[in-house]
Amino acid sequence: MDLFQYDFMQRALVGALVIGLTAPALGIYLVQRRLALIGDGIGHVALTGVGAGLLLNRSPVLVAVVAAILGAVTIELVRARGRTSGDLALALLFYGGIAGGVMLVGLSDASSANLNAYLFGSLTTTSSADLTTIAVLGASIAVLMLALRPALFAVCHDEEYARVAGLPVRALNLLLAVATAVTVTIAMRAVGVLLISALMVVPVATAQQVTRGFRSTMTAAMALGLFAAGAGIWVAATADTAPGASVVLLAIASFLVVALAAAGWRVLRRRATPAAVTAPEPHEVVLR
């Protein structure tokens, strides 16, 4: 029997595909900047927004977007000021976020099943209004990340150089922060706040096992994200597993397969050309 004849499964599939494409397009900049886990932290903050929304009888997703943007901008300002105290400030924000979320949800009338839907995602309950929000926001973020690639690449690669080149470094950093917050909140419905970071980071990690450049890594990561999302929803539908977890496990499985294949390929190539001994560069100065 084909589950995809049902509207709710079709919506789940489209929502997952949009997020599978968008999350790595944004995540590559976070990985480049060695902030791979920032999405996770912003997810924690978004949870406080969900709790506040449930308590105040407002749309939890909308309040979560606001909370996540505030959190992301705060993190960016802390990061730009200096790195020493940033680590601790992030920890305070992350754990404050998740504790606040759990407490506020508890105070509201919402059930724990409701909290679970945000923690681990609940794609199959996506309404068509939700889907429109996900598609519009996701597509605009993907387009922005692709269109501004040279500038965002320069800022994430070498921030001081970007400043001397006269780029609007602060504006681009804030744009990345806001885009991260929005991506986290729209992906909340698909994979949940606890798993969203995986979709931003794992496809990028997989792609860079075999790619040589930034552009090829970005293209491959978006393709891998799309594949993991589509295949994950199919597995969830046929084997009746949790959609978010299925998508993330498939993404990690592709990472293992690609990493092992790449390692095997390197070993084979080294055996085929054993004579290729690269001479080290001569030293110009004598180091003590």
Add this chain to the structure above:
Amino acid sequence: MTTPVIQVGHASVGYDGRPVLRDVSLTVTAGEVVAVLGANGSGKSTLIRAVLGLVPLGTGSVELFGVPQRRFRQWHRIGYVPQRLGAGSGVPATVREVVASGRLARRGVLRPPGRADRAAVEAALRAVGLADRARDPVATLSGGQQQRTLIARALAGEPELLVLDEPTAGVDAASQEAFAGALHDFVGTGGTVLLVAHELGPLRPLISRAVVVHQGGVCHDGAVPEPAGHHAEPDHDHVHPHGPEEPAGLWSS
């Protein structure tokens, strides 16, 4: 009289209240090749970082092309070559991708690269002798080749002024020669250069003026000083206890 390219007037810079530069004045006019020399920790790198606005000025003034640095917006006229790439990168990038970001100052953030941009990137890669490595990831290059990549990135923007921070530190002889050649061509087209150096090596014939920084102040401004004592001996092996803050690779932190 033409406006000086760089004019620093009585500048002081401090980190956390500790003074690094005290009352430094420096003028660089168009076509000059000025070397800022000094021992490690003398404040020579801080001087050029203050010129570029990367460290805030305590007192004094900095003017670029006759405009106070805070109001200066024509950054495409300046090409900056850092000592090494600071943060390192979690994602691979090809040599061409890094060099292409040198065009952003001229092109702006929103405009996609055109034919002129691609031609300038190719020319910059040829100028430093890395045209055959353009598609390789920068992380696979040697320290000297990575430094040449950063110089190509600055040259790709077709600047009038090049500012270089220790361009030859820890760079192999072949890369130093390639680099000196690229700088020679740049100066030949009327370019101005301000560089910080520990030792000049093959760059020496290009330098028109030397500024020596000692303990945060300028103690010499004029001809390139001759090496003294045992430094002047022809077989002098330049031995330096390079500090742990100078790792060999640019991209390995």
